[in-house]
Amino acid sequence: MHANGRLEGIFTPNLVPLDSAGAINESELRRYVDWLIDKGVHGLYPNGSTGEFTRFTVEERRRIVEIIADQVAGRVPILAGAAEANVAETVRACEYYHSLGVRAVAIVAPFYYRLGPEAVYAYFREIARHTPVDVTLYNIPMFASPIDVATVSRLADECERVVAIKDSSGDIPNMIRMIQAVRPNRPDFSFLTGWDAALMPMLLAGCDGGTNASSGVVPEITRKLYELTRAGRIDEARQVQYDLLTLFDAMIQESEFPDGFRAAASLRGFRMGTGRQPQSPAQSVDLESLTEVLQCLLAEHGLVDEPTGGCPPGAPVELAGVEISSIVDNVLAELGRRGVG
Amino acid sequence: MHANGRLEGIFTPNLVPLDSAGAINESELRRYVDWLIDKGVHGLYPNGSTGEFTRFTVEERRRIVEIIADQVAGRVPILAGAAEANVAETVRACEYYHSLGVRAVAIVAPFYYRLGPEAVYAYFREIARHTPVDVTLYNIPMFASPIDVATVSRLADECERVVAIKDSSGDIPNMIRMIQAVRPNRPDFSFLTGWDAALMPMLLAGCDGGTNASSGVVPEITRKLYELTRAGRIDEARQVQYDLLTLFDAMIQESEFPDGFRAAASLRGFRMGTGRQPQSPAQSVDLESLTEVLQCLLAEHGLVDEPTGGCPPGAPVELAGVEISSIVDNVLAELGRRGVG
């Protein structure tokens, strides 16, 4: 936590292990949480996009935060995703998570409908008026209504309860615009990036930390990147950022999010189970190939053993350099196709 | 219903009246349903986007279909929106709505996450395997993962339970591609358009009907447009389509969807109450101006009285012609800004 109370560091948007019946695997989730804290994450962030919050029921979302709050037991702060069907339901979730002792909640802008700035403002203002716990705005324009600079600024000025923004757009100039607009009046306001691919430059540009899916898979690496960057050891940090990008691209672009992260967490020793979104036969085959690529990438960092068949000679880096870049192109195409790009 | 059992005609994606506490106003909903049937809609479609399904709880969505099934009492077929948090929950909703006697359910493609064709296919295939009731695919790429032509075709070929697609993209060539790909093997498959702005050309291009938000406000006009078009009275139909477009643009583009439709339904005599998405002061003012514009547009068709202050001389059409076109531009800009355009 920053001197003036700002949220700071890497908060892990944790995955949720499932059992063979598709239910929350509580014991594995507890073991996963301990491991993350042990490996150095600064906080936990249940019910994020990585945690597939939309695929659980209201009751399950509550249960996930209960388990995590209980297991964390105050060792690190918790940022709990609290978005529900409407303002009243969301406020109820805020109240409950507050009673569990979370440091703050994170609330994604309204999704499905794409709302304009006035409506996004009205939505968060209404929540801020009734929540008993601090709120982090969650901006992820790829999936939800965007929260623009003027709206962040307006909410920061008017609502004491709004204490941070988590931005997953990856747009660095826009992050700077938000910092410029908000910080003069709100030195306690925190800026967190959710785009692992730009973690180092975001921190150098003024961010306080990140909520990064990669930290649920390689918490050692994100921690190292955070500390090298904070210490101004730019050349070393850059190399870690490059490696993290290769890994992140592989996890995010060869499968439906967050299946690549689930596969990688399995390689780290956790029984993640099958995700809730069904897979076609072709997807299952792809996920197996991806898992092998991931294993080589992780092995390169000494985090797991190589696959029994070994990794391509000349090294995974080469493999990553070449294969992944064309995958990236394909996936950008795919995103464009889905109207996201 | 078409000779071969195809869904056919205009299904109204009904709005949900709320009481002063923000709860479902059951008596007003019943009165609204009777009025719609009386005015000639061919079917009801609860829990659509117009019905703000995402803003209700699981229990409320079920209650809405219960009320409507009870009130309709078999007079017209019901298409019930059944999307829930995941496949298992969605199948449970299908089972329940089936027990209520609906003709079919409509299931929007997965939203929030933007999934690719394989995942969309896997999702619907899994549902189709377990649902006891016919399924209409709901393609609304503006809000949810797109369902592409190859995926519709694949699902139609493999899943008997999948009997229709409701497409809200407004893309006529793409509708033709779907019809070309599906109809040879599935003459019973129905194609419905959710884009009121292109209802006439969609019907002429081969659609079986529509699920049109406007029909919840001016059921007389959508019915007339449907019948003139079906009868090949093109010149008359074109004029009605032009008028409907002006009204549709005013309702959809000057406010957050579906607030313009809620305002217009209020003008038709229903107490719709305040929507669940909070409004900023600026939005409330805008909605009042819009209501006056809508009143003039409806008055022009003899559907309501003019506002006490009267309508602009030279007529609402002029007003519509000029004002609305610049509004359209602004709103397209706004949509673009929200990543929709």
Place this chain on the structure above:
Amino acid sequence: MHANGRLEGIFTPNLVPLDSAGAINESELRRYVDWLIDKGVHGLYPNGSTGEFTRFTVEERRRIVEIIADQVAGRVPILAGAAEANVAETVRACEYYHSLGVRAVAIVAPFYYRLGPEAVYAYFREIARHTPVDVTLYNIPMFASPIDVATVSRLADECERVVAIKDSSGDIPNMIRMIQAVRPNRPDFSFLTGWDAALMPMLLAGCDGGTNASSGVVPEITRKLYELTRAGRIDEARQVQYDLLTLFDAMIQESEFPDGFRAAASLRGFRMGTGRQPQSPAQSVDLESLTEVLQCLLAEHGLVDEPTGGCPPGAPVELAGVEISSIVDNVLAELGRRGVG
């Protein structure tokens, strides 16, 4: 030509045959023009996007119009693409084409830079003030700055020289909005669609005609579609539109525009030569496969012979139905990737 002088019918945006040195093949261009007129096109449209105007020099663009004006010799009206580097150069082109006797020029909105409505308005107004010949606005938002409804309306109201819009967006409701905004004050103003995939519905919605790349390949079919639609023979017209869509998709989506059209025109017996945009080896192979598909599609309509190896059993339609729809998906993905979708 319409009673009140409106541009009307199908104007062919002609391809430009090249010789083995990559220069304009004048004799083949003359032969091609004769054939098009013979097959019933209502007008010629040199220097359109299909004519690859950006890939020729200033002098070549002038030469193309000279050849066509000379060869047409008044048999059909000519709409000459006249966009040059800036207003002054464009006006000079207008003057020259006027001296050659063209019916009107067509001027695409400024491209490369994406300009807003005010700048687009200022650009066309400045041209309209100085041109001696009628101007058709050319709206193709996929490639150039969009011309929005309010701008068309403003230009139509203020500039007598602006007599038409050619719109290649394929957006039918937007076409209706333009017609509604412009026609009351300018009954002589013409609306032409450049999107062959929606030609029938565009005509039914109120368009006067089209400038359709397909008409340079299958002028018989576009003429037939135009006449059936105008005559209100909807069922027959729809079938022709379906067939045209299949062919159009194949030509536009399996190769870089307009290479598919060039390949198809070659099949119709014209030596189109190699296009000016270089092709990679992979592209050349793809274009050969496409040519075979196109030959089967054209053979199905009796326009050319089947390839020596024959066409797939079960027929090209099947082939089109299946293969093309997945091609469409791929290419939409590709378009999205290029920022077009």
Place this chain on the structure above:
Amino acid sequence: MHANGRLEGIFTPNLVPLDSAGAINESELRRYVDWLIDKGVHGLYPNGSTGEFTRFTVEERRRIVEIIADQVAGRVPILAGAAEANVAETVRACEYYHSLGVRAVAIVAPFYYRLGPEAVYAYFREIARHTPVDVTLYNIPMFASPIDVATVSRLADECERVVAIKDSSGDIPNMIRMIQAVRPNRPDFSFLTGWDAALMPMLLAGCDGGTNASSGVVPEITRKLYELTRAGRIDEARQVQYDLLTLFDAMIQESEFPDGFRAAASLRGFRMGTGRQPQSPAQSVDLESLTEVLQCLLAEHGLVDEPTGGCPPGAPVELAGVEISSIVDNVLAELGRRGVG
């Protein structure tokens, strides 16, 4: 210049002063070039997007490079924009600029048509085979066909003449992907960013320099930012980047590009004249207001005097912080509207 010959530092994509007749103002251009070199820019880059290359004729583009080569007289390297109508014309321009002694040419990917990776590859490969001078690829997906990572990598591997990429996308992770894919085989390859809003983070992420429109207005500031960043003085560099962003946003977002830059260069004492793209009356008024804002922003850095009426109390920063952020929102909306966002 980097030890291994890499292009390095800030290359100014210079504006072109025009006289009252709209022709190139040669003496003012020479004076402007001297001033830029005097203020520390590392190179000149005529015929870039900032230099409005598309709005000049072929002859004018050549004349601009002639003047600059003559005036620079070897003091700094020149990167000359050489894109013409097609490969043959472009190669001719390369030959001519080579004869004038430029260090390299920069060639934008094909524009108007949006080409896919294979065609972009084929285009540059063909040029690279025939050019006598080194080529910088110019990637500006907002305006031209994108050059993706795999294509850059392929061209770098196959074509010795291709020595750099100028990327104006502002996408830092993608810049890293390009560096990772290219540098192992081509240590001499240079990566330049054209997105001033992210200059510091781009340099920290591994770029060699930039081609930044702002450097034509505030060369002192871009030089300072470059040197502070290179020296690892992150905190100081960050503050300069923040200030540059405010100025850049004002110049790029309140007017059509590059009019804001032309207005600001006028404030620095150069007679830029009226741009070639006509302005509507409303645009002219806007540009006057913008000029005042710019004057206050520049005055704050001691670069020009305050306007006679003075600047808003509390300071231009405040003004910038508030006004600009809402302008940014509007312009993003506008970009979305133009299909760019």
